[in-house]
Amino acid sequence: MRIQALPAQLINQIAAGEVVERPASVLKELVENSLDAGASRIEVDIEQGGAKLIRVRDNGAGIHPEDLRLALSRHATSKITTLEELERVSSMGFRGEALPSIASVSRLSIASRATGQESGWIVSSDGGDRFADPAPSAHPQGTTVEVRDLFYNTPARRKFMRTEKTEFGHIETQLKRLALSRFDVSFSLSHNRKEVFTLPLADQVMEQERRLAGLLGSGFLEQTIHLDREQAGLALRGWVARPVFSRSQADMQYFYVNGRMVRDKLVTHAVRQAFQDVLFHGRHPAYVLYLDLDPLQVDVNVHPAKHEVRFRDGRMVHGFIYRTLHQVLADTRPGQEVDRSTGEIRLVEAEQRPVTPVSGSNAYQRPLGFQVQERPATYQPSFDMQQPLPTPAAREGAREEDDIPPLGFALAQLKGVYILAENATGLVLVDMHAAHERITYERFKQAVVDGGISRQPLLVPVSVSVSSREADLAESQQALFRELGLEVDRLGAETLVVRAIPVLLQGADGEKLLRDVLSDIVVHGSSERIRDEINQVLATMACHGSVRANRRLTIEEMNALLRDMERTERSDQCNHGRPTWVQMDMTRLDKLFLRGQ
Structure with a gap:
């Protein structure tokens, strides 16, 4: 066959295969867009495990009515404009692929009212490559995205979806991860019109620990050490559970780099090394940790779903994480206590x-x-x-x-x-x-x-x-x-x-x-x-x-x-x-x- 350009709809569906694995993947992209819009309140409504409906409502900056259709176009974004901005990107999204990819495998609508606008507007798509013109809509400042009938036009993909309970479990886990990344944002989740959880803003350490206990259980919080360390432009803060709270699986490990949750081999290796002397064989540590560094020192543009990152100086990052956790764990002795507000270790x-x-x-x-x-x-x-x-x-x-x-x-x-x-x-x-x-x-x-x-x-x-x-x-x-x-x-x-x-x-x-x-x-x-x-x-x-x-x-x-x-x-x-x-x-x-x- 001769070489030919692929249809726009097929391009978007191919991209959807990379970023839209299941309903939880859709939720991740939509909530990250809300966070990038500066939202302080995000409400999520799910029906039938996400197969029927995924609705994300926020109070962020909103989308200008003239940009609504463009938001559903591939490689269109307000987050970067130059290579220099890409190299120091701090937003969760930047590829401009999420919305058009999701729209290509669902019935999607976006209602939004931008800051300074007197009214809201709405645009919708039925899974094709054509979008209706924006129409006026009564909407408060912010944006609501509704994704209905996910994978309805790609039956092969829909067959791979699991039971409603399983898919909602992935959604709940994904929103927990996002809620742990931003204590300055309130979150709520409902499933089939029943409230699952509501998380208020958490500015103080005690409020943050209350959110931790609500999402991960009081047992985790009771066994954690709060830490906050800085060195040579690197900062590591968060909570690490004492070795006695080890897990049979690596199911309670949350690591964020500049606010982005990642599953990075270098990070995992550094943490495992720090715990090596204190964990029973076959057990896994539990932690919620945040690494902050200059965006120039980390490349987030290495994975379509942005799960992985690449550090400019991996050896320095590995050593910093290892030394910090190694020292924190070294101070787990009788009479040692960590001040949760400062992370300072002192003798009781x-x-x-x-x-x-x-x-x-x-x-x-x-x-x-x-x-x-x-x-x-x-x-x-x-x-x-x-x-x-x-x-x-x-x-x-x-x-x-x-x-x-x-x-x-x-x-x-x-x-x-x-x-x-x-x-x-x-x-x-x-x-x-x-x-x-x-x-x-x-x-x-x-x-x-x-x-x-x-x-x-x-x-x-x-x-x-x-x-x-x-x-x-x-x-x-x-x-x-x-x-x-x-x-x-x-x-x-x-x-x-x-x-x-x-x-x-x-x-x-x-x-x-x-x-x-x-x-x-x-x-x-x-x-x-x-x-x-x-x-x-x-x-x-x-x-x-x-x-x-x-x-x-x-x-x-x-x-x-x-x-x-x-x-x-x-x-x-x-x-x-x-x-x-x-x-x-x-x-x-x-x-x-x-x-x-």
């Missing part, structure tokens, strides 16, 4: 409660008067036990009231597994093996950091065939290889040789290590592969070197372990992601015994 002040010294003992005995038989020492603290614990002479002159540390003071040991302690809030239960495992692991890691990663020369250097690009990359990354404990030289245009590997990884496959590190550098600009493998060795060493179950500890040893936990990063969970301690406050204990009821 201990409540003043009476502490009774016991004569002739190196331990504080709590008022309940538990007496525990002392046994031979089995716990080796990381500091002199006499420095958290007062000397006998100091105890005799002690005040009647003293500060109670976050984990309180040990009362007893239960079945050789758990430490029972009393703090200012109530009862604390500590899994002594899990806690000591984390303490030992963090001390091992710090020792490696302080002393660097020692290398061990290989008796027989390993020759590795690579591409010329990989060989060039290895040659330019010698400093990184030395930092990771690898010694790598270039022997030829496509040949590398591994001469040394980290001491802690002796016996490891040198070729595999090199290829994995090179792969990481190509994709992410850096590599944590060696450190991760070393940490796995250290974690195993920590597990075997920690106090075991059925070991009896003295009161001094229990208190020393509690104080170590309060000083150790990530001590809220062990190396495998299990919690190391739980708090049972007086309210919870009273409920167990029906007190006050």
Whole structure:
């Protein structure tokens, strides 16, 4: 066949195949248009899961009557006019394809009243390439777009639609994502004329957290840490759930770049790396995070549906996200609290409660008067036990009231597994093996950091065939290889040789290590592969070197372990992601015994 121009209607339907996957895709495009129009209120009405009707009404700037028909034309937009504007685009949409694509596979109407206009106008389409002339319409300032009978003229596409319940589930999820991106906008959603949710404006952090709880559940909010960090033109803010709130699926992960929700491999990798030391195997973190940076540093024009972005300096972005989350998670220890209004992490002040010294003992005995038989020492603290614990002479002159540390003071040991302690809030239960495992692991890691990663020369250097690009990359990354404990030289245009590997990884496959590190550098600009493998060795060493179950500890040893936990990063969970301690406050204990009821 001869080459010929495609009909306009077919062009639009082809474009619709890229941006209109299902009713939820239509909703996304329409709501993003409302946001770009400066709306502060967006109302969404759905019928039959979106198959019959998708209506989006906003109070934005509106569309000028002379532009209504143009809005349904392909590649027509008010959002950019030049390449320079495209390179720093901050609007959600900019291609000018959404409305004509949607109109080509549905019966669409747009009613709008622009700012400064005395009346509204409406234009409609029946799925063809011809549009009726705009007609007067009673309409407040803003725009209402109605999409009826989606895919009615493309039956093959309509067959791929799922049940009404499934399609509406996707719509609800999509609107939740959009509502989490803009707290300065109110949203409402109804399905088959029944209200599903209404979200008021949320300018303050507490109001934003109320929206979070409404959309993601109160359980998520109760376990989150609020963060707000800036560095070198990058800002990361939002909420990240503590590791104990991990999920079996990656279904509660919301990441926004300059207000646009994305599913980006670089971002996902950075977050996963930050959680690596604290998540149980096979679990996924939960978070709602916002990354803001200069629009020039991110390319959003890489995907028709704008799900993906490309960072100009991916290595810098990856490192910033990883370091920020890594530090936030490192501060999850007893007595640490995050100020939700500022994101500042601080030590919680201990409540003043009476502490009774016991004569002739190196331990504080709590008022309940538990007496525990002392046994031979089995716990080796990381500091002199006499420095958290007062000397006998100091105890005799002690005040009647003293500060109670976050984990309180040990009362007893239960079945050789758990430490029972009393703090200012109530009862604390500590899994002594899990806690000591984390303490030992963090001390091992710090020792490696302080002393660097020692290398061990290989008796027989390993020759590795690579591409010329990989060989060039290895040659330019010698400093990184030395930092990771690898010694790598270039022997030829496509040949590398591994001469040394980290001491802690002796016996490891040198070729595999090199290829994995090179792969990481190509994709992410850096590599944590060696450190991760070393940490796995250290974690195993920590597990075997920690106090075991059925070991009896003295009161001094229990208190020393509690104080170590309060000083150790990530001590809220062990190396495998299990919690190391739980708090049972007086309210919870009273409920167990029906007190006050």
